[in-house]
Amino acid sequence: MKALLLATALTMLLPLEGYAQSSDELTKGPNDTANVLNYGMDYGQQRYSPLNQINKQTAKSLVPVWSLSLDDNRSQESQPLVYNGVIYVTTHNATIAVDAKTGRQIWKTKVEYPPETPRIVCCGIINRGAALYEGKLFRTTLDAHVMALDAKTGKELWKETVIDWKNGYAQTLAPLVADGVVITGTSGGEYGIRGFIDGWDPATGKHLWRTYTIPGPGEPGHDTWPGDTWQHGGGSTWITGSYDPELHTVYWGIGNAGPWNAMMRAPGDNLYTCSVLALDPKSGQIKWHFQFSPNDPFDFDSVADMVLANLNIRGQPTKVLLNGNRNGFFYVLDRTNGKLIAANQFVKTLNWATGIDENGRPIESDLTKKMRTTGETVEIWPSVWGGKAWSPSSFNPNNGLVYANTLELGMKYTPTRPQYRAGTTYWGADLAWVFPKDGNVGYLKAIDPLTGKAKWEVTSPTPRWGGVLTTGGGVVFSGQLTGEFEAFDVDTGQKLWGFQTGSGVEGQPVTWQQDGVQYVAVTSGAGGAYVVYAGDERLANVPAGGSLWAFALNPQTSP
Amino acid sequence: MRTPALVVLAWGVWLAGAQVAGAADDQPSPAPSPQLAAEGKALYGQFCRNCHGVNMVNPGTSSFDLRKFPPDEHARFVNSVTHGKNTMPAWGDILKPEEIEALWAYVRTGGKT
Known part of the structure; x- marks a missing residue:
């Protein structure tokens, strides 16, 4: 009888221990070093862990523990999640569970989508990861579906259509679960979409709300769009937002306006393109907005990581939002109200604007004004890739640097006047790249968010196109498009270690810790936007091929 | 280093054979008209550029380097664009045959037009 009772108790306990993730667990972030439950390592997307077994002294002893083939030649940008010794990782056509210690695949669930779908994907065939909540794994699909899988078995629990992909809508982002709502966005800013953010019931897949990023008739901000331009005005939402549970607010970056030719959308600021929206996760209601690039001609998406941190501003501890924007300026906003605190240039060369005024509005350069009035070809820095593209950054709370x-x-930029044709590109500009004279496109920088100045920088001929992680051990991790996964000293930028993936x-x-060992995991697999579109032939000898790698200190050689 | 004469000869024989094989596979296309190539360039910008690169310049790893497309394999080009090839989706239901011909004219310029 005792044995039966014990067995019953265990049966009840095991699924909870192994496969449940509560709202409380999702708020722990860096305080839960055994797991990685959030996109961005915590709700604020700081990508920081206090773990310090791998540190400035020991990093040289890092070795690969295992590698798993992802059986896929597309781009691998998925952020692994880790829960109770199981890694969850995605590709564009599969969701995979992996034993974190051995690297053995536990289950793999294929994602099917029509073979024509890549026609409406501008910038690499990608999936950036999943979200975990209450024993379920949520992900999006290239053909614009949101689905839930059983985290234990990989069995599909529900799958809902977001919108008809044939009209240019795709999904590559990881969902966010905030206050019990699964929240997703959409790609398609180069295909004449009207962007939106959706809320879903995690239990059933029921659609709860949709907030358009381009206001419709009668809504505030609609008058920033002349005529019918709002209908195909872009405003994609292709990167996962961050969340402040205390303020009960989700922060979501909004993509470029479409088409790129701003004269086709003038006059008007074209809200809420190139903005950040503060949203209520339960209703999707907009609390405030801040627009980085009004009536943007240069594809300065503002979707990339909206990092939430606490900084001392004029002697006051302040809840801030940090964003290294595509437009080349680093922004610090008060995230309680969306007011600008600082905006400073963080790239070396920038000529589209001369600064940001006190209201947060760019002061456009004569060059940009000339392009707007004449439509002539102009050489603009930064290019449409921006000063920082999608690559997510890390905020280190120990020194306040990003x-x-x-x-x-x-780029040489020439505006054109495309005709809208459903399901095809709606670009609006011809481009030619202008590479820097010294050949270095990539700069890994330790940036002071309040000044935009770098404490140190490490250059690379081709840009680092993935994410950055910093740790309590004083180590910065990031990878190169040429395959090296590297570790740097957080204070000096000195390279500590590297491995060719x-x-x-x-x-x-x-990174996470399991049975006393600190692990670091990352996906390898070239094929994203820069590889296919930037014409950088220095990458001609970097083969495609997706894999997931785990690293730890070699117990034989580490001190 | 000087190239041995035998290697040059062998290369010449191989090249001649390749040309004959290409001719047997498909008739060499006449030189593209600049006007058709210009139409093709505009279509390329709309449908192809984001995977095959601005002016066809790309590393050739995740998508085909079209500058290397054999100029005498017209039928292969039309077939690949119409029905898709490897990771490239089919475009036959979007692009009209004359548009594919214009793209072919542009591809034959090697992106230099």
């Missing part, structure tokens, strides 16, 4: 993969690349690293490194 570690970011930034770019130095310009066999393809380009576009992934997002994470």
